[in-house]
Amino acid sequence: MKYGILEAGTHTVTLSSSGFAPGIYFYTLIKDNFPTETRKMIILE
Numbered sequence: 001m002k003y004g005i006l007e008a009g010t011h012t013v014t015l016s017s018s019g020f021a022p023g024i025y026f027y028t029l030i031k032d033n034f035p036t037e038t039r040k041m042i043i044l045e
Helices: none
Strands: 023-031 034-043
Touching: none
Parallel strands: none
Antiparallel strands: 023 034
16 A cells, blocks of 8 residues: 655545455554554454
8 A cells, every 4th residue: 555645644544454364464654765663453354
């Protein structure tokens, strides 16, 4: 997923989990081409 350059502030991303198996996934937030934070997402059935 890539949304390009966003202005400062709060943003929401809606993700359809229909293509993912239940489990634990990790995603990384990137700022200025540098990974700044990795978080965990849990998808249930």
